[in-house]
Amino acid sequence: MEGRPRRSFTEDYKRECAELVVSSGRSITSVAKELGLRDSVLRRWMEQFELQPTSAARRPTTQATPMSADQASEIARLRQENERLRMERDILKKSNRDLCRNPDMSFRFIEDHRDVYPVRLMCAVLEVSPAGYYAWRERPVSTRAAANSVLLGAIRQVHHDSGQRYGSPRVHAALRTQGRGASRGRIERLMRRYGIRAIMTPPRRVRTTDSRHDLPIAPNLIARDFTAPAPNRVWLADITYIPTAEGWLYLAAVMDLFSRKIVGWAMRDHMQVELASSALTMAIRQRKPGAGLIHHSDRGVQYASSDYRAALAGAGVAASMSRKADCYDNAPMESFFHTLKTELVHHRNYQTRAEAQRDIFAFIEGFYNRTRLHSAIGYIAPIEMELKAA
Structure with missing residues (x-):
């Protein structure tokens, strides 16, 4: 069996690899692993372009201006109020609009976020009683709910690892490779319920090539047959x-x-x-x-x-x-x-x-x-x- 051909890299590619180490602030080992390179190769390229790994710059400290006790107290109160308003906004943003019509979903949201926001604040925003939440919490957890909780954690991890780029089809495929047999429909429902979605924006088009010329035109050899039997075909x-x-x-x-x-x-x-x-x-x-x-x-x-x-x-x-x-x-x-x-x-x-x-x-x-x-x-x-x- 013939060995794989030795890879040859352009100067553009080498420079981009070297500059990625500098701009990201990560180690040569980390970047090399991500790009499928040996440490020694990436280190040699950095030396070639006279680049060195950098650490995050420290922010200079400045001398704080003395303030009165009343000023400090008012600032603390305003900060506390601002934090409360921020949390209310986040709760409303992360929760589903249907929560207010479904107490069980409201209680599930509160349970999933109780380490992030105060329980009473979430109850007030979602218009449910703290007593009702604690009574719901004391109920035995069903087998299905426990399995969904574990599956939700796995979904969130895959979604996070993809840079939030994966929707339910790719999350399902990734979980399948991990040996999880959950159906795509179940994953879709959990992602929709908890607001987990792929980051997507509508494309904008700008013409980048100009076909109005008198140069030779090659025939269409593939005719929309977007398959190939092997690499480099x-x-x-x-x-x-x-x-x-x-x-x-x-x-x-x-x-x-x-x-x-x-x-x-x-x-x-x-x-x-x-x-x-x-x-x-x-x-x-x-x-x-x-x-x-x-x-x-x-x-x-x-x-x-x-x-x-x-x-x-x-x-x-x-x-x-x-x-x-x-x-x-x-x-x-x-x-x-x-x-x-x-x-x-x-x-x-x-x-x-x-x-x-x-x-x-x-x-x-x-x-x-x-x-x-x-x-x-x-x-x-x-x-x-x-x-x-x-």
Whole structure:
């Protein structure tokens, strides 16, 4: 059996790995494990770019201005009142609107949050009596309720570990791999009851490629057949945008259709041919594909350019392009960009392109490729899909 080809990394990839250690404040060992690298490799890259791990900066202390006893007492009272109002707001936000019509659900909410908020405060907000809650608490716990309590804890842990990105389908798949046999419907009900949901926002669209040109157009070789028998048989490519206070950051990505793994990427402040070519270069260096690989993209000028076509030809890769203005011909790439936006970008407010670049790199290499469960490949991670095929 032939060994796996040795991985080759671009300078962009090395720098992003090294800068992630600095920006995150984590250890080299921790970051290397997340990215699937050896400590020594990541340490060498940090030395190459003259970077050192940093610890969180200490905030300077300032001399407090003396205040009178009355002022201190009033400040303490206001803080206590503000804390009470904050807790009331949190209780109303976290509780279901149906709680007030269902005392049992109200009591369950109070029981689940009694270590967070005062019981009497929760009773007042949810309009139930403390005596009724304590009487409910003394009742014997049913077998089903006890099992639901254990299952709820497992659901919350999976949801937390995913960065709150998983909804009920992926939570169900993750729990199934842990050997928990709860049905998806039961998990959906518990997540809905306790307000556990995936962070999602509607996508926004900006045109990133221009197909209005006279450059050669490749035929559509995949015809919406989004399956591949093995790695490095079909790659998909596209470009998207990331908003920052400095302006747009453009991301070019290359996906292996078999595993849905992002095998090449590049980020720039422009969307010229060099952006797309850099992502392709990373993919070719890391994967070293053999003959028979199809590269599918839209008709954008970046992919139809002579430089890009030459790079494909030099690697023995056959070009394929979607029909004009038909995003469904490249649906898996559109799905990846949708995931990136709804699970990460739309929940951030990037001040600089560098900040966005670090965050996106960590999402792709640390979460999406290695951890995130993909419905298209049976709710496993891309790296696991490729290990199965090895």
